[in-house]
Amino acid sequence: MTARPAECPICEETAQSILEEEFDGMAIGCPVCGTFRVSQASVDSLGRYKIEIRRGLLLSAARRVGPAQIPSLSHID
Template sequence: MLKTYYNCPISDEPVHEVLPRDGDFVEFFCPTCGQFRISNKSITSMRRRSRSEREAMLTDARRDAQGGDGIPLIRDSHSHARKTDDQR
């Protein structure tokens, strides 16, 4: 069963949250971003980031999901990796 959630933490569009929550992440279905998971800690940190930074974190999570269950999981470590890449 889907529960309507506020807005996508990436695109800021209305999305659906899958219930129940499993572990330390929330799973979303966004018409723009697709299906992805995001850690609770990352949801909070997304508010401080630009849309391009949020999209880059989702891109990193998609790359990391290849070969796994296929559902990207955005973790706070994606923001640390992005900062390191940007500082080069």
């Protein structure tokens, strides 16, 4: 799997994305937000929210899984 440049769906900085087919989404490595997974459907939904709200969603996802795991954003609508 190769990382390719992408816009971070949370903060809109340039990030690396790796497609994850089994997850139907991608892993994002963002210099600002860190590493997280996001489903394709959630990328589309996140575009409707303000950056502050998106950051909050990622924060709660990170709290849910704890520091040892990669947070994933799915089922956002």
